[in-house]
Amino acid sequence: MARRGTTLGRYLVLGELGSGAMGRVLKAYDETLDRTVALKLLHREAAEQNAERLRREAQALAKLSHPNVVQVYEVRCDRRQWFIAMELVGGQTLREWQEHDRRWRECVAVYLQVGAGLAAAHAVGLVHRDFKPDNCIIDEDGRARILDFGLVGGQPLHGADDEDDPRWSLPKGDLTLTAPGVVMGTPAYMPLEQMDGRGVDARGDQFSFCVSLYEALFGKRPFEGRTFEALRESVFLEMIAAAPKGTRVPARLRGILLRGLSADPEHRWPSMPDLIARLRTFVAPRARRRLVIGLAGGLAVAGVGLARYAEVGFRCEGARERLDGVWDEERRAEVRAAIVGTGLIHAPDVWERVVGPGLDSYASAWVEQHTDACEAARVRQEQSTEVMDLRMGCLHHAKVALDAAVEVLGGADADVVTNAHELVGSLPDLGQCADVETLLDDVAPPRSEDAGAIEDARGALASARAEREAGRYELARARLEEGARVLAAVEYDPVRAELALEEGWLSSVVGDYGASQVSARRALALASRHRQPRRMQEAAHALMFVIGCEEYRAEQALAYREVVEELARSEPLLEIGAASTIACVLHTQGKLDEAIDYHRLAIEEAESIGMRGGPRVATLYNNLGATLLMRGRLDEAEHAHRTALELVRRSLGPHHPHIARSLNNVANVEIAQHRLEEAELDLRQSLAIRLRAFGPEHPDVGESREALGVALWAQERYTEAEVEHRRSLEILEAAFGPYHPHVAGSHNNLANALYGQRRLLESEAEHRKALEIRVRVLEPEHPDIAVSMSNIATAMGTQGRLAEAEAMHRQGIELFERVMGPDHPHLSIMRGALADVLRAKGELPAED
Structure with missing residues (x-):
């Protein structure tokens, strides 16, 4: 037995570091190379029976040099004692590290390091066979390394034909300890094939890795079982523990791990690099998410590829030319002329502040993404050509959407100019085209014979979205009907789901909430059938918004809350929308404090990704202000609305009609504070802005007159209030017809002005008209x-x-x-x- 002061080979033993089922670990001094090392002494009987395999492993380990694997210097035998000499690293085990309170992204980032180490080992033919948090160490610099490669190899130390059945050679006690004897490994982290004594390959390490990361993320291992038999049954039946309620870990991340935890190795990820590529998307910046193939081997391949292409002068060029006819100098000039040519007072600001710079920036980002997709595959060789094709397909859809938006802007009218910021802001998020994990998990493309029809349908859908965002709802409906006609001849549910979702939003904005829900539910069913998590989230979000915020059925709406929140995680734009809509539903339910928390969460999320200004953030502040006002926190409500007002002025200019909306909101707070004269001034300014922008008959002018009437009523100037309410009622009836919620509100406010004049029968009659409309349309x-x-x-x-x-x-x-x-x-x-x-x-x- 090696003791302090004795030698093994050229190593002087300094003391014992620990012991385990496979042997002892010593601290030793390498007299030849003047360094301190760790020596792992293997149990003599097992080592002697597998001497030839250990020699092969020594050769393989000598090839393995990776920053996330503890360096093995040699495997040798001295006086019948087999040992492994390896790098001595100070620090804490991965288990000790993850027992502290860690954010889920921190855990993923650290496991990516050790995952890269496993992939490197697999690349030289090694399988760890006992990967677990205890067999990894993190040094003081945060670098994680895998250690304890004493179990590596493609076969168990004793063959499966041994007299003892390996399934019964495991410990009956702690299932987290390495099992001595026939089957090598730790039961709590073992794949099924290893439990059964069958051959284990790199996919077995992948399973153990996923168990370990699942444990780090959720605080418990995925499979339960107090005995080996119970644990094996859980693994065999894939009885995976549910994620803890309220976890912030994205559902898609858990889904990636579930595939790695499959009982059948064929159902797991093809390799560790494939798994790591998907995990990496959760910690890499969205705009730069890439599929890195090969890792240790892939880095070398990428280097060779770069040298080869550089030698022949390969370049990824021509992306800018692909936008010719979509957004080039000619179309830019056409759009500018169309917007400014409307003669609207706010049109020049809309062009100079929103459309011109917004579309220029989008086009530049598109060109950058297109070039990067090409270079990642053909120059840097970080991605496969299949991934490049997926990214290019995504960028093509974005180009179709850009083309549709430019087409609408080129035919600008008052609605288009006023809503141009919504149209530009709704263009597809180009970050999705770099989100390789999502692209790889997307549904299969249509049949080649259907591709033309699907392309036409997508074009009609993009036009419908653009028209809706621009406020031209009849044209949007016509484009949707065109898309439906095209799709009638083909079978491709993913586009049907998109079409149904757009039908749902369009029906919502025109007030047909029943039809909106039918369409959104159809979209949700189609997306669920084809496992499209983003589309599922969007459809559930639409349902929650319409049911809760438009129909005030909060309890039914909140039935969608879990899926809306769960599927939005790690997608900032979806998270912002989810938080805002949940706040809206809670507001209608009267849970105002909780609603305020969600409003603030939406604002924090928006500002954290750089959305610090602009109309969309202004809307979030307006929503917050409305709930604070309802709660009676008037000073905070005023601050929120004035923040929104300033954001709109800064981003859209001093004449934009949206300023009138913010002025109305500020005035509502001033009325509640009994600052009635100030409220009247703000509302008259709001009315003047809308009159200049739209003329006297626009429904937004009717809304401003409605608000002004309320301020006059609050000052007990009932006759003047009546005048404004009658003007508002006339405008709104002409715009929406006699049976519309807005018209009902106008009847209600007119009734209040009449009541103030003690014209009680007339007041009751107007209230009854409001009731009649509401019963009919709500x-x-x-x-x-x-x-x-x-x-x-x-x-x-x-x-x-x-x-x-x-x-x-x-x-x-x-x-x-x-x-x-x-x-x-x-x-x-x-x-x-x-x-x-x-x-x-x-x-x-x-x-x-």
């Missing part, structure tokens, strides 16, 4: 119906019709509480009105 359980009931009851009570008033009040309160919940702040107003009636009837004591 869901039966809509809270606005309850509000109309309460208003009618108040008018009847003032007329002395107390019994009728009490019955109507109770009906309205019951409906509102059923829809919005018992804690909604508006209920206190409704109950107060009922109490007034009961006091008038003598059923409650008079207030002091």
Whole structure:
């Protein structure tokens, strides 16, 4: 037995570092090379029976030099004692490291290091066979290394034909300890084939790696079992533990690990490099996500490839020319002329601040991505040509969308100019075209004979989106119908899902919420059938928005909350949209504090990815302000709305109609603060902006007159308020017809102005018109119906019709509480009105 002061080969033993099932680890001094090393002494009997394999391993290990593998210097035998001499590294084990509170991206980043080490070992024909967190070490610089390659090899140390059945040679106690005897490895991290004593290859290491990373991310291993038999059954049946509730780990990341945890090696990832390439997308910057193939071997290949192409002068050029006719100098001039030529006061700012620089920037990013996709495959050889084709296909779809947007902008009218920022901002995220993991997991392309029809359908779909974002809804509907006709002749569900989702959003913006839900549910079903997680998230998000924010059915809407949040993780734009919509639904439910938290989360996410200004962030601040106002936190609400106002001014210019919207919001806060004169000034400025932009008959002008009327009503200037409300009602009826929610709101506000003048019968009649419209066009359980009931009851009570008033009040309160919940702040107003009636009837004591 080697003791302190004795020698093994040229190594002087300094002491023992530890021991395990496979042998002991000593600290030793290499007298020849003047360095301290670790010596792993293998149990003599096992080593002697496998001497030839150990010699082969020594040759393979000598070829392995990788920054994430502890360097093995030699494998030799001295006086019948086999040992491995290796690099001595100080630090903590990976298990010790991950037992501290670590963010999920930190865990993925560290495991990418050791994954690269495993891939390098596989490249020289080595299999670890006992990978686990205890067999990795992290030094003080954060560099992770794999150690303990004492189990490496393609076959077990004793063959599967040995007398003892390997399935029963494992320990009955702690399943996280390395098992001595026939089957080598640690049961809790073993793949099924290793448990059964069958041959193990690199895919077995992949399984152990996925178990380890799953444990690091979720705090528990994926398979449960107190005994070896129970554990084996869990692995065999793929009974994987559910992710903890509330985890921030993306569902797609868990899905990647689940494939690596398959019981059948054929169902796992083809290799460690394939697995690592997908994991790398979660920690690399989105715009630079690439599939790095080969890792240790691939780096060398990339170097050779670069030298070869440099020698022949290969260049990836011509990307800019591919945008000729889409966004070039000629089309740029056409769009500028179309926008400025509308004569709208805000048109020059829209061109100079939004469209010109926005499309120039998008086109430049497209060219950069196109060039990078080419160079990654053909120059740097970091990606396969298959991946390049996927990226180019994605960029082609983005070009189609850009072309559609330019086409709409080239025919600009008032709606297009006013909504141009929405159109430019809705262009496809080019980062998706560098997200290799998502591209690889996307659905298969259509049959070649259907490709032309699918391309036509995608073009119609892109045009429909552009028209919708520009506010031209009839043209959008026509483009969607065109796309549906084309698709009728082919079978390709992925595009049908996109078409259905766009139909859902279009129906939503025109107020057809029933049709919107039918389309969104169809999109969700198609996306689920073909396992398209992004499309599933978008469809579920649409459903949650329409049901919760438009129809005020918060409980039903929140049924989609988990899938919307889960599938949005690691996708910042989806996360922002999810947080904003959840906040909206919680607002309608009366859970205002929780809604405020989600509004702030959406803003933080947006600013964290560089969206620090612009109309989209302004919208987030406006949403926050509305909820703060409802909560009664007036100073904070004013700050949020003034922030939004400043963002809109800075990004869209001083004359843009969206400034009027922000001024209206600021005025709402000022009314709540009883700063009525200031509110009136802001609202008159809002009205002036919209009159200059649109003329006197535009529905946005009607909205401004509506808001001004409310401010006048708050000042008890009821006659002036009546004038504004009647003008607003005329404009809105002409724009939307007599049966529309906006028209109902105008009747409601006119009724309030008449009530202030004590024209009680006229007031009641207007409230009844509002109720009639709401019952006709809204869901039966809509809270606005309850509000109309309460208003009618108040008018009847003032007329002395107390019994009728009490019955109507109770009906309205019951409906509102059923829809919005018992804690909604508006209920206190409704109950107060009922109490007034009961006091008038003598059923409650008079207030002091």
